[in-house]
Amino acid sequence: MLPGLGAQTAFRVVQRQGEALQDRFEARKDNQAAMARFREIAANTTDVESLLRDRRALQTVLEAFQLEGEIDKRGIIRKVLTEPPGEQTSLANRMVDQRWRQLAQAFATSQPLAISAAEVELITTATLSGFAMNRMAGLTAEQVGALTTTQVASLASTQVAAISVAGIGGLETRDVAALSVTQVAALTVPQLAALGTAQIRALETQDIAALATSQIRALDSTQLAALTTQQIQAMSTEQLSVLNRFQSAGLSEAQRAALSPGQRGALGAFAAEPLRESERAAAAPRPFADAALVERIVEGTMINRFEKAMGEANPGLREALYFRRMIGSVTKIEGLMADRALVSVVRGALGLPESFAALDFEQQRDMLTRRVNLETFKDSREVDKMIGRYLALAAPQASASSPVTALFGGSGPSLNALIGSTLSLRA
DSSP: OOOSSSSSHHHHHHHHHHHHHHHHHTTTTTHHHHHHHHHHHHTTSHHHHHHHHOHHHHHHHHHTTTGGGGOOOOOHHHHHHHHHEEESSSSSHHHHHHHHHHHHHHHHOOOOSSSSHHTTTTOOOOOOOTHHHHHTOOOOOOOOOOOHHHHHHHHHHHHHSSSSSHHTTTTOOOHHOOOOOOHHHTOHHHHTTOOHHHOOOOOOOOHTTTHHHHHHHHHHHHHTTTOOHOOOOOOHHHHHHHHHHHHHHHSOOOHHSOOOOHHHTTTTTTTOOOOOOHSSSSSOOOTOHHHHHHHHHHHHHHHHHHHHHHHHSSHHHHHHHHHHHHHEEEEEEEHHHOHHHHHHHHHHHHOOGGGGSSSSSSHHHHHHHHHHHHHGGGGGHHHHHHHHHHHHHOOOOOTTTTTHHHHTTSSSSHHHHHHOOTTOOOO
């Protein structure tokens, strides 16, 4: 993009028209089609292994974190996506490049919320509705128990499904009663199995009627025996037909008497086996269960592709735009050094030679500490000054390899030197 302008001029154009240029780039049909495909694939990706097998989807994910060049390191990617990033021994935390930690944190299945139970009650419903799935999964049983009925009722069904089994088991009966039909229908098999008899009885009849057969099978005989006659009557013949013999045997005479003839006839018709322990175990969460993560990846990928396209026409511009976008989040020199793209801009702007990279870590750190004040990058004008110096020093210089430039005062011999200053050109 912006070919022929030169990196410095192109950067000034981006400063003025960056949003419009990026909007046009994202609106291109090829980009729209690529992101539509990714959203479709993400919705159907059930586990990390499925993602690793789809190279195009994996490429999109890695592009969002500027890691597309690492796509063939499947073993590393697998560990980064599956290990808890909060553990100091995790691979992402042991790697120098902070982009791997950003990737791990984005896909983390749980993100602890470091506030007290009393503080949980003060969270507004608007703020709570914005919690990502990993933040919901990170709530302790005590924190979930501290949620008010209004807060619980405000949760999206996907947020309810992300709450830990212990958290669901610790809900007050009034909170369970406040759950909507869609929230109850979103409960996982392990979550339903964790409900106590009082919680089960607190479910509305329409909630019971909306349960999937897999959820019905998750209820044990004690939970079924706790159902009211109204709840039993709300069950469909399909739901009743999947009850195994142990579940059916647990129904009381009063409950059986409340069933219609058709319901009694369907009771245990399929003679299903008890739910296997493996079915009760918590299934690994879907990598893209959080719609916000999908959109974050789409946004990050489009930004990365835009910056890459700008750099293809103007060498150095991609790094400059990345620096402008990311440097504000760096608070330590070690963080700057951990990002190769950022440190390359600083090295270029300071005129440090290529051999700088060969120095010991401590030597590089000490040199950068003396010459770089990260606090100044809180000022966008200082950021642009650094980028200006980088682009000025990175710009290719005119050389004698260009015959036109050489003739008119380049680094090679001038026109006068070639023809002689005293030579007359008149006929």
